[in-house]
Amino acid sequence: MPHVEKGMAVGLFGGSFNPPHDGHALVAEIALRRLRLDQLWWIVTPGNPLKSQAGLAPLGERIERSERLIHDPRVKVTAFEAAHRIRYTADTLDLVKRRNPGVDFVWIMGADSLATFHRWQRWREIAATFPIAVIDRPGSTLAFLSSVMAKTYARARVDEDGAPRLSRMRAPAWTFIHGPRSSLSSTALRLLRDGD
Numbered sequence: 129m130p131h132v133e134k135g136m137a138v139g140l141f142g143g144s145f146n147p148p149h150d151g152h153a154l155v156a157e158i159a160l161r162r163l164r165l166d167q168l169w170w171i172v173t174p175g176n177p178l179k180s181q182a183g184l185a186p187l188g189e190r191i192e193r194s195e196r197l198i199h200d201p202r203v204k205v206t207a208f209e210a211a212h213r214i215r216y217t218a219d220t221l222d223l224v225k226r227r228n229p230g231v232d233f234v235w236i237m238g239a240d241s242l243a244t245f246h247r248w249q250r251w252r253e254i255a256a257t258f259p260i261a262v263i264d265r266p267g268s269t270l271a272f273l274s275s276v277m278a279k280t281y282a283r284a285r286v287d288e289d290g291a292p293r294l295s296r297m298r299a300p301a302w303t304f305i306h307g308p309r310s311s312l313s314s315t316a317l318r319l320l321r322d323g324d
């Protein structure tokens with residue numbers, strides 16, 4: 129797990145990154161800037177529990193490609209979940225919180241993840257424990273209104289003007305950040321590669 133100091137604001141950005149692309153880099157950049165983060169942990173998952181593992185590149189390859197893509201020293205590429213045999217984000221977050229008292233964390237995800245967030249293990253507990261920032265993504269913009277999570281926690285939604293304070297807020301608190309969007313996806317990149 130990367131090193132952090134007490135009092136820091138740290139974004140947690142989990143993903144398959146199969147492969148990583150400029151859309152991910154844009155999410156990281158937007159989150160760092162709009163949420164005023166000191167660090168962003170780019171957490172390469174051993175495998176999304178809701179996705180098939182078929183076609184998933186080895187973890188080492190996804191880490192290496194992420195490191196090659198990212199040049200901002202505030203972004204820490206890590207894959208500590210594998211070492212702890214963790215598959216579910218709720219368990220990741222339990223561990224992160226336990227190990228780093230006094231640090232303010234915020235979970236970061238794209239709008240497509242917001243749309244299916246209610247299928248994640250212990251999702252209500254995640255939302256009730258960690259502030260969440262959702263970054264807009266083409267095709268999923270309306271998730272900020274229509275998703276189960278958005279409806280369940282409608283009263284905990286913070287206007288995006290409040291994004292700089294989000295990491296310091298008590299959960300449940302979440303915001304939806306509009307802004308420059310990227311239509312890149314790992315699926316499209318895999319299709320292009322396989323079509324070569």
Ligand SMILES: Nc1ncnc2c1ncn2[C@@H]1O[C@H](COP(=O)(O)OP(=O)(O)OP(=O)(O)O)[C@@H](O)[C@H]1O
Pocket residue numbers: 142143144145146151152155236237238239240241263264265266309310311312313314315316
């Ligand atoms: N273009 C994008 N804009 C906004 N968020 C994105 C974008 N691409 C990925 N994300 C977000 O980044 C995180 C990691 O995504 P992931 O690694 O699954 O990439 P993906 O392109 O969605 O992959 P796949 O096409 O294989 O599902 C998720 O929270 C996802 O919502």
Ligand SMILES: O=C(O)c1ccc[n+]([C@@H]2O[C@H](COP(=O)([O-])O)[C@@H](O)[C@H]2O)c1
Pocket residue numbers: 141142143144145171173175176177178179215216217218241247248249
């Ligand atoms: O914990 C869950 O139930 C869960 C279900 C789906 C996705 N996640 C996490 O969400 C993050 C984004 O996954 P992905 O595959 O969309 O990049 C990654 O950290 C996954 O481990 C977690």
